[in-house]
Amino acid sequence: MYRLSYHKLLTVTIALLLVWACARNPVTGKREINLMSTEQEIAIGKESHPSVIATMGLYEDKALQAFMDEKGKAMAKISHRPDLPYQFYIVDSPIVNAFAVPGGYVYFTRGILAHFNNEAEFAGVLGHEIGHITAKHAARSQKSQLLSTLALLGGAVLAPQVVGQNIEALQQGLGLLSLKYSRDHESESDKLGVEYSSKIGYDASQMADFFGTLKRISDKSGQAIPQFMSTHPDPGNRFTRVHELAKDYQAKNPASYQVNRDRYLQLINGIIYGEDPKQGFVENGYFYHPELRFQFPVPNSWQSQNSPSQFQMVAKDGKSAMILMLAKGSSLDEAAQNLVKELSLNVLESNKTTINGNPAYVLISRQQQQQQQGQQQDPKTALQIGTWLIQYNNAVYALHGLAASADFNASFGTFKQVAENFRSLTDPDKLNRKPSRVLVKTSPRDGSFREVVSALGMPASRVDEAGILNGLKADDRVARGTLIKIISQ
Missing domain, CATH: 1.20.5 (Single alpha-helices involved in coiled-coils or other helix-helix interfaces)
Structure with missing residues (x-):
């Protein structure tokens, strides 16, 4: 045989x-x-959702959430995969971002909702995100894998040279899934965004106009957009292509396509803009957290990024970083044991102390890496961590200082200075700080955008910022009675 x-x-x-x-x-x-069944996609969505919410938090706005649910369900119904259990959420982040997770989970930040100027812009981006799901981009991108990344929330705050190959273990504190798609997938989702938003009655050319807003945000000094732009084609190129796609679709499918500017602006009237002070804010070299009532210094020239689950900051040279998060455990000993186990730490030094009257535990450790057979980790590039566990107001906080072993000693003094100045916050001005909000006003006159927002009380230093928010330039003409977004407390 x-x-x-x-x-x-x-x-x-x-x-x-x-x-x-x-x-x-x-x-x-x-x-x-x-390599990923529909059942697996749904399971991934269900598994990742609690981590997304724990990391970013939900933004409570019943009217805005109802609008998102209505449009999301309408779009899901006409999509290529109408039978998925789609769910739509507004997450409490000021970053201009939208993302989707397999199985039908779609998330918009309040930051991106504040920057849309009509329903059609919103619908185009919603269609783009649903497109990632319907086209099975997660399954088609499995080589890129689902990544839980500290850089997602921080706009690459933690530089690669700091985290290196150690990022996967550190990510356990986040558990936030993001998808890194190819540019072909992004272009395909743009096309689906045009198709889906058009099918539910919106003018998809407005989606293209929103790429102009994204371009201005990315060009503005000191601002960065993580997932939504960093993995996407250049916004300028997308502007041209999506306009062409929308024009072609409308030529083949004549109809009355809606924009609905004023209705959308009234819907977001009062939305929180920028950082919400109750979740913590940086001012004059200090991080203040009014709800949790503590403060500590931020080293000079360090960049920072805050989220509901952690506060991150990184040195300008990218060689050291610090992260504050809630530790797991009701006591210092329990928190230390959990930390060592979960992050696979090799503890080099440890001692108990007090920090401004609060019991504390200091650990100096190195992260143990699983090496391939025959390979050994270079001790100079290994991640070394200084951790201050601080018991304060019935909770244990972990303040981590991170650097490569070769740079750790040079950075340790900064880490120590930050940790040893963790203290109670009692200043009424900081405790009672109110957030900035987007307020929708009616233009009191004809004139340039600069003249109109000045008449509405915006300082000259924020005209460009307000222009980005409205999708307008300083010299653009605005008619009397036009609705305009301003930033106010």
């Missing part, structure tokens, strides 16, 4: 597995290798 060689048998087996793993993509109609 003829017997296949081991090599031929293996080849045939692999070929059969690939055939069995192939499925028809609902968007492209092509058969392709599919």
